[in-house]
Amino acid sequence: MPTGEFLGFLHLTWQATIMLVISGVLMWLGISKKMEPYLLVPIGAGCMLANIPLGGIAESGGLLAVLREVGIKTEIFPLLIFVAVGAMIDFEPFLQRPYTIFIGGAAQFGIFATFFLAYLLGDGWLHVLNFTLQDAAAIGTIGSADGPTTIYVASVLQTKYIAAIVVAAYSYMALVPIIQPPIIKALCSKEERAVKMPVVVGGTPQRTKILFPIITTLLVGLICPKATPLIGCLMFGNLLRECGVVESLSQAAQNELSNIITILLGLTVGGMMSGTEFLKPETVLVFVLGVVAFALDTVAGVLVGKLIYVLSGKKVNPMIGACGISAFPMSSRVVQKLGLEANPYNHLLMHALGANTAGQIASVVAGGAMLLLVSGIH
Amino acid sequence: MLIALWIVVTRMLIIFAVLGVLFLAIVLLNKLVGLKPKEEKGDKE
Numbered sequence: 487m488p489t490g491e492f493l494g495f496l497h498l499t500w501q502a503t504i505m506l507v508i509s510g511v512l513m514w515l516g517i518s519k520k521m522e523p524y525l526l527v528p529i530g531a532g533c534m535l536a537n538i539p540l541g542g543i544a545e546s547g548g549l550l551a552v553l554r555e556v557g558i559k560t561e562i563f564p565l566l567i568f569v570a571v572g573a574m575i576d577f578e579p580f581l582q583r584p585y586t587i588f589i590g591g592a593a594q595f596g597i598f599a600t601f602f603l604a605y606l607l608g609d610g611w612l613h614v615l616n617f618t619l620q621d622a623a624a625i626g627t628i629g630s631a632d633g634p635t636t637i638y639v640a641s642v643l644q645t646k647y648i649a650a651i652v653v654a655a656y657s658y659m660a661l662v663p664i665i666q667p668p669i670i671k672a673l674c675s676k677e678e679r680a681v682k683m684p685v686v687v688g689g690t691p692q693r694t695k696i697l698f699p700i701i702t703t704l705l706v707g708l709i710c711p712k713a714t715p716l717i718g719c720l721m722f723g724n725l726l727r728e729c730g731v732v733e734s735l736s737q738a739a740q741n742e743l744s745n746i747i748t749i750l751l752g753l754t755v756g757g758m759m760s761g762t763e764f765l766k767p768e769t770v771l772v773f774v775l776g777v778v779a780f781a782l783d784t785v786a787g788v789l790v791g792k793l794i795y796v797l798s799g800k801k802v803n804p805m806i807g808a809c810g811i812s813a814f815p816m817s818s819r820v821v822q823k824l825g826l827e828a829n830p831y832n833h834l835l836m837h838a839l840g841a842n843t844a845g846q847i848a849s850v851v852a853g854g855a856m857l858l859l860v861s862g863i864h
Numbered sequence: 865m866l867i868a869l870w871i872v873v874t875r876m877l878i879i880f881a882v883l884g885v886l887f888l889a890i891v892l893l894n895k896l897v898g899l900k901p902k903e904e905k906g907d908k909e
Contacts, residue, residue: 584890584894588883591880591883594879598871599872601868601872602869606865606868610865610867623871691898694897701889705889706882709882709885848879851879855875855878855882856875858878
């Protein structure tokens, strides 16, 4: 029997070996450290499968290659995930505090600052790395702090760094509790962090909750059409949740759809991490730029939070600005924790969730705006 | 480089334009449909 067909370890390259180690680390982080296990376990498994020599699972015709074709290149997986996300999110904290939409808008600044930086390092000026305008735009979108938006934009822009971008986006989401607190503490004094916000008593009428996804889809779609697939799927999921007459569909979106697409998406992303594609200097820079994007998002969000703090007569805690990034609900938990540290009676969670869900909408609009202008220029 | 700068500025403007319209729509929606009786008060210490 020819050894080339059964002794796979003889064909292990150094790149594949490193990727197998990385796959082990990803699975260890997910299983032992419980860091984003729903993502890191399938991604780690996909990465392992893709780097076993001669297996062919990530090569043309193989399972992971087929999933990449039908799920990522067609943008179907991120859009279906958005249906599930929309069905899971309660936008009431945002509807009670519509001003938080501006926090969400400001917290998208990291996307564009990082895009600018990546483009300057690439084709825009320094030519240190091979980053085109489209690559830079896709890298910047890591700052949306929103996995499906990042995958969608990176797929549409057909960047060659999609694997690194997607892995960076999901990794940093898990690292929000590490990235954000030092920035918030540096920008907000203890007195500011201790500001208590008034509790809003009373709920939003169901009619408002039902009209909200419809109006949002129409407005965002008509003004920024490139965002229609993203906002449309997100709001469709939310309509299923809120309309009250399709409970089984809402539950299916929140559970079965979400779980199935998470498995397929995770495996597919992991399958894109083949050693020869992934182990490049650009990958390291993509990860560095991803941290920059998250940090700048947080800075911009908190600065707008401080502006609102001043304009409101010190009634709004500026820390909720950090929740304008879309990382839902991790950044809300971070702000709640910091608020309690500064004042044991300071419960900011619902206010933070308002900014956080506003950030979800803003990140989708930012993704659409990115596609609109890049496609307009090229 | 100027193209990138142009993209950054125009994109942020587009985002705030879209979100500004959405903000007005939600405020209007809250006014038309009305929030359930709402009362604001501080946390009890």
